[in-house]
Amino acid sequence: MNTAIHAHTQSHARPHHLRPALRLVKTNTLSRDEWLEVRKHGIGSSDAAAAVGLNPYKSQLELWMEKTGRDADLPKPDPHDTTAPVYWGTLLEPIVAASYTQQTGRRVRKVNAVLQHPDKSWMLANIDREVIGASDVQILECKTAGKFGARLWKEGVPEYIQLQVQHQLAVTGKQAADVAVLLCGQQLQVHRIQRDDALIAKLMTLQERFWQYVTSNTPPPVDGSDSAATALQYLYPRDTGEQLDFSQDSQMSALFTDLEEARFQADKYSKLEEQYKQRIQQAMGDASKATFETGSVTWKRSKDSTLLDTKRLLAVQPELLAQYSLIRSGSRRFLVSA
Numbered sequence: 001m002n003t004a005i006h007a008h009t010q011s012h013a014r015p016h017h018l019r020p021a022l023r024l025v026k027t028n029t030l031s032r033d034e035w036l037e038v039r040k041h042g043i044g045s046s047d048a049a050a051a052v053g054l055n056p057y058k059s060q061l062e063l064w065m066e067k068t069g070r071d072a073d074l075p076k077p078d079p080h081d082t083t084a085p086v087y088w089g090t091l092l093e094p095i096v097a098a099s100y101t102q103q104t105g106r107r108v109r110k111v112n113a114v115l116q117h118p119d120k121s122w123m124l125a126n127i128d129r130e131v132i133g134a135s136d137v138q139i140l141e142c143k144t145a146g147k148f149g150a151r152l153w154k155e156g157v158p159e160y161i162q163l164q165v166q167h168q169l170a171v172t173g174k175q176a177a178d179v180a181v182l183l184c185g186q187q188l189q190v191h192r193i194q195r196d197d198a199l200i201a202k203l204m205t206l207q208e209r210f211w212q213y214v215t216s217n218t219p220p221p222v223d224g225s226d227s228a229a230t231a232l233q234y235l236y237p238r239d240t241g242e243q244l245d246f247s248q249d250s251q252m253s254a255l256f257t258d259l260e261e262a263r264f265q266a267d268k269y270s271k272l273e274e275q276y277k278q279r280i281q282q283a284m285g286d287a288s289k290a291t292f293e294t295g296s297v298t299w300k301r302s303k304d305s306t307l308l309d310t311k312r313l314l315a316v317q318p319e320l321l322a323q324y325s326l327i328r329s330g331s332r333r334f335l336v337s338a
Helices: 032-039 045-051 060-067 085-104 149-153 159-172 197-215 226-235 250-284 310-316 319-324
Strands: 022-026 107-109 113-116 129-132 139-145 176-183 187-194 289-291 296-298
Touching: 045 060, 045 159, 045 197, 060 197, 060 226, 085 107, 085 139, 085 176, 085 187, 113 159, 139 149, 139 159, 149 176, 159 176, 159 187, 159 197, 250 289, 310 319
Parallel strands: 139 176
Antiparallel strands: 022 113, 107 129, 129 139, 176 187, 289 296
């Protein structure tokens, strides 16, 4: 786990008294949109890693846009899309929970409420299930992972999910949680996560810093991720034509110099990578695969495919362009000039 937030993983000192969570609102009568609206009023457990910059799929900036109501145009997963992981995660959650009970013998039940930390009102949590009658574990988090996602579980529970669970333990005052993950639809793994109060203290400090960005309506710094790039495109979708002069701003000028150096290094290593690849291809010749001391490469011909020659089609039937044309919204391009 990232050392900036988790300096020692073995500290599980238990405070003398932990207050239970408050039940902010019942969820069994809420629509999905209403539930999402409630979540905007705090940092939920699924937001925990993103709020501290450690979610591989969502940046602080994207999360900030959600919490400040700027996310209307941001791409969102469709809960009814059968090709989206969120659909299968929701559909399979009760199956994972039931399989956990069958595998471990521990009974569970749903908690139909958004929970709130007794002292930090911005700290919210939804838990998939509570474990009943077990002294050693109190929370169950249900997960599913496909072929790609399963790779993240080779070393155990991924960091961003560990932070999600520690957030749940912080809000509820509980001591331990089990994470049950269904891998590739056929293997159920159960991982135990103990409460780590040292980690929780750091997590809460960093989350509170993020929440200040929300309450002060100040965007957090970007992090270079795809999520942040997408967020910027939707946060500032159009340019005004205004021209800014940063030539006397030493900090911005230094940043531009760093950008130029990074682009030079990226181009240098991109060409070097291509050269190494070509040398291996030359050595392989007609071979399909080559194995080395530390790995292997394949060089295979893909299957032929059929494409539509739109240029020729429109030359013969130009009226089709007006009949079937679609307007694609433009996006801002970032170009660098020396």
